[in-house]
Amino acid sequence: MLKGEVSYSDYISSHASQTDWDINDPKLPQDVIQLDSFQEWTDSYEKYIYNADDKNAQRHQSGWAMRNTNNHNCHILKKSCLGVVVCTNDCILPDVNKVYLRPAICDKARQKQQKKSCSNCGAPLNLIPCHGHGGYPVTNFWRREGKYIFFQAKGVHDHPRPETKIEAEMRRSINKKRPCVENTCYKEKRKREPQPTTGILSTLYVNGNLGDHFVVENNSSNPCLPYSNGHNFGKPTYVYDSPDEMDISRFYERRAQFNGACHNHGNFSGPGENCNPNFVEYGEYPGWNKLTLGKTSYSNSFIGYSQGFSDPCNDVSRFKNFRDPSQSSHIAMDMNRTVFQTSKSNLDEYSDHIYDAMFLQSQSNSYPTAALYSV
């Protein structure tokens, strides 16, 4: 290709920006011809240049749980990876995935988090630290210079991906809604909520590009809801001696994705070469995503979700957990408009999160669908 000539692939590539710079350079390029779309799951030693008005870049976001670290440089923000929280029992969620919680960013909150037990099997949780950078955690560097935000990562994560921030927020939100997670409250709880089938099951199908509206359907009678039985799913050995939520089944669908196999995948937009993301700018479908919120008898509340974009390397896994979409209405949305409607009040809290997610993605035109949820 001739110099100056820009191919179509340059426009859709997420790797088109120049990389002849270092985050520590006194001067960074200000004549960038091709910006990158926001990369949620950066890995290895990557460099990206974002538009300064990209919300995710502004917030220095990452799918990885990155915490701020003091590098005594007010021009360059440095963050280091906290790893991922797993179940010491290595239990399997009903969706065949494992528990990969997002480590709390705040030190205090993280310590608290580690004292909790697995909500799926009751076993203790364990924080797997990141050693991706010479034995030390992977580090991300952010620097705003003019109209660009420069990103540079050092290291390759040696652990599975944690939940995304959105996922973790939603999980917390749900936990909050049900204060009686202690076993001491369990009995009491059953008394208080004896009405079976108050089942409020709502399924959100988030579609990347089919339409312009968001629909939340209540189908409390749907027999196919995956986790409506709460704790009746697969694990015969219920050691709910301790804590939390034996009556609360929240599942965080995670695929066991290690990055080694597929670098630079799971980007928001990323028409990457090898690992094609879920949402390319094609008319068809990327992957609708669904969010199921439920509440059944005995106060089983659950939510399942996943990131449709999180594992482009394993497309099958993306769909295998989904119910037949035909059983529910679709939520279609557009990058610019989101009509959100829900008829159940208890969806509001989730709606907020979802909406936020949508907002974020629509703000930064770089990726069609930032937050995807499914069960």
Next chain:
DNA sequence: CATTGCGGGCTTA
């Protein structure tokens, strides 16, 4: 309540 960024201060190489 948690996240995010800031910055002092400590330690090691």
Next chain:
DNA sequence: TAAGCCCGCAATG
């Protein structure tokens, strides 16, 4: 000097 990390603070949500 650079890097890693601990800590508390403040703003934000």
